[in-house]
Amino acid sequence: MTTPRTDAAVYAMWISAVHQAARETGATVAAGVEHPTVGRNHYRIRMTTADGTRLRLLLNAAALLVAAADDTDPDAVTTAFWTVPGSDLFTDAGLHVAEPAELERPLTDRDATALTPGECKDITYHRPARIGDALFNWFD
DSSP states (O other), rough: SSSSSOHHHHHHHHHHHHHHHHHHHHHHESOOOOOOOOTTTEEEEEEEEEESSSEEEEETTTTTHHHEESSSSTTOOOOOOOOOTTTTHHHHOOOEEEOOOHHHHOGHHHHHHHOHHHHHHHHHHHOOOOOOHSSSSSOO
């Protein structure tokens, strides 16, 4: 879950739900998708909500997990997590939507028990403070 992974089928479900959520909530998609790469284990796309809030919608393909994060500083590695606009559309597509309170929760050793040995090494080395920082990470 912590290493970059692309998945064409999961990506297709997610991006379809992103655009449907934008249409149904009056938001706009502000830029193209950034795919997982060295230094980022998730897909992300920028969105501006109807009230002008700038968000990044995130997808961890390995976990089928969707989240939203603040995008007021596009270069920030650690940002506040937000409620996913149109979250029911992602759930209907078969994806899981992460709640901000869960993602903001401090990461504990117990949380890492289901990870692979390599992922545990990443956690030990990078020391992410929150669960969301491990699931949607910047690890190199």
